[in-house]
Amino acid sequence: MVDEFDLTPIQMDALREIGNIGAGNSATALSQIINKRIDMNVPKVALVPIESVPDLVGGPDTIVVGIFLSVYGKAPSNILFLMPQKSAFYLVDTLMGREHGTTKKLDFMDESALMEIGNILSGAYLNAFFNFTHISMLPSIPALAMDMAGAILNIVLVQLGQMGDQAMVIETEFLAEDDGINGHFFLVPDPGSLGTLIKAVGVE
Amino acid sequence: MADLIKVGMADYKVGRSPSTLISYGLGSCIGVSLYDPQKKVGGLLHIMLPDSTQARASDNPAKFADTGIPLMLNEVIALGASKSRLVAKLAGGAQMFAFANATDIMRVGSRNAEAVKQILRRNGIKVIAEDTGGNYGRTVQIDLNTGVYKVKTIDRGEKDI
Numbered sequence: 001m002v003d004e005f006d007l008t009p010i011q012m013d014a015l016r017e018i019g020n021i022g023a024g025n026s027a028t029a030l031s032q033i034i035n036k037r038i039d040m041n042v043p044k045v046a047l048v049p050i051e052s053v054p055d056l057v058g059g060p061d062t063i064v065v066g067i068f069l070s071v072y073g074k075a076p077s078n079i080l081f082l083m084p085q086k087s088a089f090y091l092v093d094t095l096m097g098r099e100h101g102t103t104k105k106l107d108f109m110d111e112s113a114l115m116e117i118g119n120i121l122s123g124a125y126l127n128a129f130f131n132f133t134h135i136s137m138l139p140s141i142p143a144l145a146m147d148m149a150g151a152i153l154n155i156v157l158v159q160l161g162q163m164g165d166q167a168m169v170i171e172t173e174f175l176a177e178d179d180g181i182n183g184h185f186f187l188v189p190d191p192g193s194l195g196t197l198i199k200a201v202g203v204e
Numbered sequence: 205m206a207d208l209i210k211v212g213m214a215d216y217k218v219g220r221s222p223s224t225l226i227s228y229g230l231g232s233c234i235g236v237s238l239y240d241p242q243k244k245v246g247g248l249l250h251i252m253l254p255d256s257t258q259a260r261a262s263d264n265p266a267k268f269a270d271t272g273i274p275l276m277l278n279e280v281i282a283l284g285a286s287k288s289r290l291v292a293k294l295a296g297g298a299q300m301f302a303f304a305n306a307t308d309i310m311r312v313g314s315r316n317a318e319a320v321k322q323i324l325r326r327n328g329i330k331v332i333a334e335d336t337g338g339n340y341g342r343t344v345q346i347d348l349n350t351g352v353y354k355v356k357t358i359d360r361g362e363k364d365i
Contacts, residue, residue: 050213
């Protein structure tokens, strides 16, 4: 039995590798869609007190666009892709072939386009993950909200909050070559899923 | 200059006039305020979940409505408030993402609001104002000089309740 809150450095490395492979594939997908180079940082794997998770994205009252998907399968998880409002507008302008700075508010089509991005990134992430571990996981349809980061993060934190006072997050930051877009991709394993993930990479 | 005291997620603070207690970015969480208008003391609690008995053991009673409210109530009384004069206001309890097949977890906002009202009622405290539900985040603050509870949103303006 893996103690979710007491991982060895090797197990943390394994989770980081999961984040790396998944996010690498996602970054490639995003890069192909918008035809720009996308850089990503080394994934952060951290056990953080639940109440400080909003600080990872600039504090609870920062305005962000969040795309949320539930992940079903052997290691149920949640995926949350968060972008600062400015980045989301820039990305929508890019996708819609509009001049940058055009979007001031998201309409129905814009939201739909961003949700599709969420779909593609999650699919790429989970595919890479499958190739690596042979654990098959399927994402739900995406949902989108533009609001305060604290409020948006509630959806994952509530679930984790039922099981403990800390959250294990695997977080990767994306950055486009022209600095127009940055985003945070969170994979938040459900309590109980971490053990499955760690076993899958063979460092139980 | 009056103090602005920050209340984090799953946390609570109590204080007296002229302080203001503030909590940022509530989604399905609820900000519960207690206020004694005569003594001008009160508290603000930011709960995440309705019921501690449905969760695995936690070191933090302020995370839940059923354990957090009595805790704050005792501290507000210790500051000189009278239970019979205390009034409660609450805001939050949104469902941030719309899903056709919302699970219990996704509807936690409305369950939070119900639990908070029930626990306040059980403790004999009157709820005099409420702004809950919807699909948007809120930042809330209570001015302990006036008892005004301000609810700020991103595109729905702000209001005093």
